[in-house]
Amino acid sequence: MHILTSLFALLRTTSTRFPDTQSRIIQRCSLILALTAFLPIPALAQTPSATKPEKMRETVKATSEGRDFWVCFQKNSIESPPDQRTGRIPQKEQLSLELFITSNEDTRVKVEIEGLLFKQESRIRGGTVVNVRIDTAAQLRSSEVPERLAVHITSEKPVSVYGMSHRYQTTDSYMGLPIEALGTEYRTVSYYKLREDLIAQFAVIATEDSTTLTITPKSPTFGGKPADQPFTVNLRKGDVYQVIGASPGKNKPSDLTGSLVQANKPIAVFSGHNGAYVPIPDKGYNHLVEQLPPMTAWGRHYYVGKLFGRTKSTVRVIAAENETKVFSNGQLVSLLNAGEYYEDGNVRENTQITGDKRILVAQYAHGFENGQDSVGDPMMILITPTQQFLKRYRMATPIRGEWRHYVNIVVPREAASSLRLDGKPVSEQALLPFGESRYMIAQISLAYGTHTFECTEPFGLYSYGFGYGQDSYDAYGNMIGQSFLELRAVQDTIPPTMEVVYTAAPTPRRENTSGSAPESRIKRSSADTLSAEEQFEQLLQRRALARLQLAAEDVGKRLLKPLSDAVGGGRARLLVRDDREDDKGLAAVRVVSAGGLIIPESVITAGAPQAEIAFDELQQVSSGRALLEAIDIAGNKTIYTLCFSKDQIGTDNITTLTQGETDYCPKRTLWYAGIFGFGGVTTHEASFSASSGVPSLANIAGLGVFGNDASASILPLGAGAVVGHRFSALFGASARVAWEQLPGTLRAADVASSGLVRNLDGTLAPLFLAQTLALQNSYISLSLMGELFFTNSFYALLGVKGAFALNKNVETRAVVVSPDNFRLLNRPENATRTFTGELASVQSFVPFAAGGLGISIPIWRSLALSAEALYSYPLGDVVAGSAWRVSQITLSVGARVRL
Numbered sequence: 001m002h003i004l005t006s007l008f009a010l011l012r013t014t015s016t017r018f019p020d021t022q023s024r025i026i027q028r029c030s031l032i033l034a035l036t037a038f039l040p041i042p043a044l045a046q047t048p049s050a051t052k053p054e055k056m057r058e059t060v061k062a063t064s065e066g067r068d069f070w071v072c073f074q075k076n077s078i079e080s081p082p083d084q085r086t087g088r089i090p091q092k093e094q095l096s097l098e099l100f101i102t103s104n105e106d107t108r109v110k111v112e113i114e115g116l117l118f119k120q121e122s123r124i125r126g127g128t129v130v131n132v133r134i135d136t137a138a139q140l141r142s143s144e145v146p147e148r149l150a151v152h153i154t155s156e157k158p159v160s161v162y163g164m165s166h167r168y169q170t171t172d173s174y175m176g177l178p179i180e181a182l183g184t185e186y187r188t189v190s191y192y193k194l195r196e197d198l199i200a201q202f203a204v205i206a207t208e209d210s211t212t213l214t215i216t217p218k219s220p221t222f223g224g225k226p227a228d229q230p231f232t233v234n235l236r237k238g239d240v241y242q243v244i245g246a247s248p249g250k251n252k253p254s255d256l257t258g259s260l261v262q263a264n265k266p267i268a269v270f271s272g273h274n275g276a277y278v279p280i281p282d283k284g285y286n287h288l289v290e291q292l293p294p295m296t297a298w299g300r301h302y303y304v305g306k307l308f309g310r311t312k313s314t315v316r317v318i319a320a321e322n323e324t325k326v327f328s329n330g331q332l333v334s335l336l337n338a339g340e341y342y343e344d345g346n347v348r349e350n351t352q353i354t355g356d357k358r359i360l361v362a363q364y365a366h367g368f369e370n371g372q373d374s375v376g377d378p379m380m381i382l383i384t385p386t387q388q389f390l391k392r393y394r395m396a397t398p399i400r401g402e403w404r405h406y407v408n409i410v411v412p413r414e415a416a417s418s419l420r421l422d423g424k425p426v427s428e429q430a431l432l433p434f435g436e437s438r439y440m441i442a443q444i445s446l447a448y449g450t451h452t453f454e455c456t457e458p459f460g461l462y463s464y465g466f467g468y469g470q471d472s473y474d475a476y477g478n479m480i481g482q483s484f485l486e487l488r489a490v491q492d493t494i495p496p497t498m499e500v501v502y503t504a505a506p507t508p509r510r511e512n513t514s515g516s517a518p519e520s521r522i523k524r525s526s527a528d529t530l531s532a533e534e535q536f537e538q539l540l541q542r543r544a545l546a547r548l549q550l551a552a553e554d555v556g557k558r559l560l561k562p563l564s565d566a567v568g569g570g571r572a573r574l575l576v577r578d579d580r581e582d583d584k585g586l587a588a589v590r591v592v593s594a595g596g597l598i599i600p601e602s603v604i605t606a607g608a609p610q611a612e613i614a615f616d617e618l619q620q621v622s623s624g625r626a627l628l629e630a631i632d633i634a635g636n637k638t639i640y641t642l643c644f645s646k647d648q649i650g651t652d653n654i655t656t657l658t659q660g661e662t663d664y665c666p667k668r669t670l671w672y673a674g675i676f677g678f679g680g681v682t683t684h685e686a687s688f689s690a691s692s693g694v695p696s697l698a699n700i701a702g703l704g705v706f707g708n709d710a711s712a713s714i715l716p717l718g719a720g721a722v723v724g725h726r727f728s729a730l731f732g733a734s735a736r737v738a739w740e741q742l743p744g745t746l747r748a749a750d751v752a753s754s755g756l757v758r759n760l761d762g763t764l765a766p767l768f769l770a771q772t773l774a775l776q777n778s779y780i781s782l783s784l785m786g787e788l789f790f791t792n793s794f795y796a797l798l799g800v801k802g803a804f805a806l807n808k809n810v811e812t813r814a815v816v817v818s819p820d821n822f823r824l825l826n827r828p829e830n831a832t833r834t835f836t837g838e839l840a841s842v843q844s845f846v847p848f849a850a851g852g853l854g855i856s857i858p859i860w861r862s863l864a865l866s867a868e869a870l871y872s873y874p875l876g877d878v879v880a881g882s883a884w885r886v887s888q889i890t891l892s893v894g895a896r897v898r899l
Contacts, residue, residue: 063390064481066178069153069161070205070268072240073097073139076287077170077275078197096166097134099153100396102450107157113138114238115148124159129396129450139165140203143244144223146233150205150240160481164398165287170275171467172287172379173398173476179207181484182266183294187318187339188218189362189382191276193247193254194285198275200256203242205268206235213267215243216260218339219253222246230260244274258318258339278314278364278378279345285367286377286475295320297484298358299385301579301609303434303460304351305408307365308443314345314366320358327354327585329435330610352437353383356585356607356633361385365464365475379477381462386439387581388482389458395480396450397465405465407453407480409442415457416440422451436501436575436610453480495638496578496586496630500657572655574613574642576630584633586611596624597644607633615642620653622646622729625665645670646729646792649898650862670726674866676736676894679716684709684744685874688882703771704751706884709744717741717890724787724896732787732795740781740803742878742886746773749817754829757822768817769829775878776809777842783850793856801848801872808842811835839879846886847875862898867891 076095101109105126112119116137122130138149153161153176161176190200199222204213213233220227222244233241245254261269272288298320307313317326319336326334326342329352334342344351353361361383389410397405411419411431419426421444430442453461464477578586585607591599597620604611613628626642643665645654649672656665686706720738727733753766785799814833816822824830852870859865870892874885 062178062180062484064175064177064181064479064484065158065160066180067155067158068179069151069176070179070207070238071099071151071153071161071163071174071176071291072149072203072205072242072268072270073134073151073163073165074201074203074242074270074272074289075140075244075274076165076167076172077285094167095136095139096164097136097138098164098166098398099132099134099151100129100162100164100398101132101153101155101159102129102394102396103155103157103159104394105157107155107159109153109155109159112152112154113149114152124155127394127450127452140240140242143201143242144221144225144233146235146239146241148238148240150238152238160394162396162398162478163289164476165289166399167287169377169467169474170285170287171399171474171476172272172289173463173478174270174290175478175480177268177291177293177484179266179268181293181297182207182268183296184263184266185295186261186267186269186292187295187320187360188256188259188261188269188271188292189290189316189318189341189360189380190245190256190271191273191278191288191364191378191380192280193245194275194277194280196247198273198285199247199254200245200273200276201242202256202259202261202269202271203240204235204261204263205240205270206237206263206265207267208265209237211235211237211239211263211265211267213241214260214262216339217243217245218256218259220246257316257341260339272380276378278366286379288364288378288380290362290380290382290478293360293382293388293482293484295358295360297388297482298360299387300355300358301386301581302353302359302361302383303386303410303437303439303441304347304353304361304363304383305410305434305441305443305462306348306350307363307408307464308406308445309404309466310365312346312348312366314343314364315347315351315353316362316364317342317353317355318360318362319355320360324355324357324359325605325607326359327356327605327608328352330354330608330612332605332608350434350441352435352579352609354579354585354609363477365466365477377475379464379475381464381477382479383462384460384479384482386458386460388484389460390481390483391455391458393453393461393480394450395453395461395463397446397448397463398476399465400448403448403465403467403474405446405448405463407444407446407451408460408462408464409444409453410434410439410460411442411455412457412459413438413440415455415459418456419459420452420454423454437579438577458483492582492584492632492634493636494580494583495636496576496583496632497638498574498576498628498630498640498657498659500642500655501573501575572615572653574615574628574657576611576613577609578630578632579609583609585609587631587633587635589613590629590631592627592629592639594624594626596620596622597626597642599626599628599642620644620646623665627661641665647858647862647898649856649858649864649896650860651858652861652898671723671899672726672896673721673723673899674894674896675719675721676738676866676868676892677716677719678738678740678890678892679714680888680890681714682709682717682742682744682886682888684746684884684886686746686882686884688884689748704748706746706748706771706773709746715743717743717888718781720781722894722896726787729792730789732789734785734787734797736781736783736785738781738783740779741777742775742779742803742888744774744886746884747771747815748773757819759819760821765819767819767822769814769824769833770817771833772811772813772815774811775842776811776836778806779803779846780806785850787854793858795854795856796851797854797868797870798851799849801850803846803848805842805844805846808838808840808844809836810839810842841880841882843876843878843880845876846878848872848887849875856896864896864898865894866896867893 103124110121124130164173188202193199216230245256247254269292275285276288277285318341322337324336363381365379416431431440434441461480467474576589599615623645628640631637639661641658641662643656647653718738718740722736724734747770749770756764757767781803783801785797787795789795812835814829850872854868857865870890872888877884
């Protein structure tokens with residue numbers, strides 16, 4: 001107790017000697033050191049395994065909720081002229097400034113503007129939104145003049161604040177940040193100058209007295225400050241200082257994006273444009289504004305979703321540090337110095353933006369008439385880095401009227417099922433994979449009002465809307481919330497991961513990585529000439545690309561060739577990832593060995609979050625095994641074993657990828673089953689007499705020897721099923737069960753005449769007869785075959801077949817040999833020499849040797865068509881005690897499926 005008393009006495013003394021901010025820092029450090037000295041040592045001990053490297057950051061400094069906010073309203077477009085008759089601005093064209101304040105709990109909120117003597121107190125009921133209308137005199141109209149127009153918002157309990165500036169057909173909104181989330185260093189984001197009165201701007205609010213600003217603008221300012229030259233400004237608490245851009249000369253570009261704003265104390269910074277066309281020269285400008293996060297809250301991993309109903313959008317990426325590599329969907333697209341930006345004005349898909357150092361990402365909707373869409377006008381959204389996602393958000397659609405409100409939700413795949421909107425699960429149909437990343441995206445239309453979003457894992461949320469009807473040509477957009485971790489460089493101790501992805505071959509990408517000058521991000525004019533703005537933009541892009549190429553040569557690397565260019569039509573790819581929150585990106589992916597597989601060595605750009613190994617399963621001629629090693633920038637390594645089995649039946653080859661090195665690949669059971677029907681030619685080879693071979697005909701006098709069937713023809717023979725197993729790429733075995741018949745007729749001519757018969761002309765002629773014999777029974781056959789594969793689809797068969805008689809039916813009949821036109825009709829020979837029924841001497845089992853050729857044609861997934869030509873050679877007689885053998889040439893057609 002005496003120790004604690006002494007400690008607090010020390011802090012009071014320190015407070016007296018150091019009454020400013022430094023005093024507070026010393027107080028906190030002293031308290032921490034003093035308490036640490038008296039804590040038990042075991043409480044501080046921590047084994048390495050107890051620390052999760054991926055979570056080694058500072059604790060949350062703040063979120064977008066708080067009790068103390070400083071915001072402002074920048075200039076929105078140009079004032080509408082007053083009506084000549086009334087002298088007033090028409091109602092629908094008047095400026096409207098509003099705040100939307102929401103809280104999870106009941107609380108009281110105070111809104112003040114010192115320069116306007118404005119003060120309003122409101123009570124918020126938990127779970128609702130209060131709308132506070134702000135006097136339009138609060139809009140900033142000056143440049144580089146401190147004004148007492150900052151809006152100060154305080155509350156008893158945490159609230160979220162959103163601001164909206166609305167003028168007829170020009171609207172945008174922003175999310176306010178509490179003072180805990182503010183910092184002392186910012187980079188601005190805006191857009192190109194449209195004309196002298198529609199130009200980029202940013203504003204700074206001092207939250208403490210004796211605040212000194214140092215501003216380095218990227219373009220000349222309206223107040224005459226030159227580009228890239230720092231100047232200082234002193235502000236009091238509550239002062240707001242707006243900077244408006246100015247052209248460096250007639251028809252020369254002006255853009256304040258990347259301007260550096262520094263202060264000795266926390267400040268709030270707002271940035272945007274009072275009226276921008278996006279892209280130039282599309283029609284339909286709009287106000288752009290966002291409150292900026294400090295550079296300490298910038299991240300490296302961003303997910304930019306498509307905007308509902310829009311074909312494309314524009315993305316800008318601003319760098320915090322020199323030599324920052326920027327990746328778009330895993331491909332290196334630019335190398336930036338601090339304050340420079342990369343722009344892609346043709347973003348048509350969900351896009352993952354990654355930097356190897358801290359970056360800020362802004363997304364812009366395009367104007368109303370952009371050649372493809374006729375929805376809304378430009379607006380700007382700052383994208384939240386994954387490191388700053390939250391698990392819960394409350395939001396309110398900011399404007400009522402003829403508007404359609406939407407949200408984009410970016411959620412981890414493993415937590416997608418836990419996503420809730422207003423307490424109800426989000427439909428699985430609304431969630432789509434975000435490319436090949438670890439996230440999914442949903443685009444949801446919302447009704448006007450308040451909404452809550454929750455998930456078991458942190459996720460990103462962005463709100464935007466487009467006007468229609470009388471609100472056409474208008475749009476708004478803003479992030480809904482985020483945390484504000486002061487992100488620091490942490491030790492990356494987790495190695496890259498690798499997985500097999502099964503997708504169609506990707507289409508060629510738009511980004512230019514060949515070394516030639518990139519396409520202009522600004523549309524050309526009808527005369528196909530470049531404006532000054534376009535020339536300036538191309539200069540920036542060429543300069544960035546030139547540094548990119550030089551850096552690539554210095555490290556002996558080259559850009560990773562897209563898989564779509566490296567291999568055509570592949571369905572399986574190896575995707576290597578190092579894109580978790582604290583990952584630094586890949587350094588190399590190496591093929592250690594590739595026995596039996598074609599895997600070209602892939603050289604990647606250092607820092608890339610993902611890379612593809614050009615493994616094309618359709619080009620592999622046989623099964624095989626490969627070892628692959630992935631290394632990240634931090635030096636973490638991991639080995640994966642790839643096992644590949646060629647699919648001998650369908651189109652689904654079997655690929656397995658396991659972490660670690662294995663000496664062999666596990667054997668795959670390649671079973672298949674199918675059905676078939678067959679037909680062909682059956683030939684009978686016979687040489688026996690009635691007395692020796694057919695006991696029921698033994699009493700027929702003068703019967704000759706039964707000979708070969710001379711009337712064989714192609715006939716349908718039966719149908720069956722097959723099951724088989726592939727032992728390897730060369731050898732297999734199969735068994736077939738079929739129902740079949742042995743068609744064909746034997747003849748035995750009489751050796752003597754059966755008497756005389758009268759011809760039609762009245763003459764007598766001897767009657768010669770013959771006896772026919774045919775099998776009328778059916779068989780169940782079982783075939784056991786070995787298979788030798790010349791290719792994956794073409795093979796030879798060799799084996800044995802046994803035919804099991806289902807019955808022993810035969811048919812015998814007397815037929816006339818001569819004279820030709822004679823018919824037996826009711827003669828006694830016709831009755832006595834006709835027999836249909838079972839013959840006991842028919843063998844119950846007939847063996848065959850069989851061989852032939854086959855082909856299997858994959859048609860879809862595990863399904864294939866098959867055709868086989870077989871020859872069956874008899875190894876026994878079909879009737880006991882006779883020389884009667886049957887052989888067949890068959891053609892079967894069927895379908896098979898891999899089990």
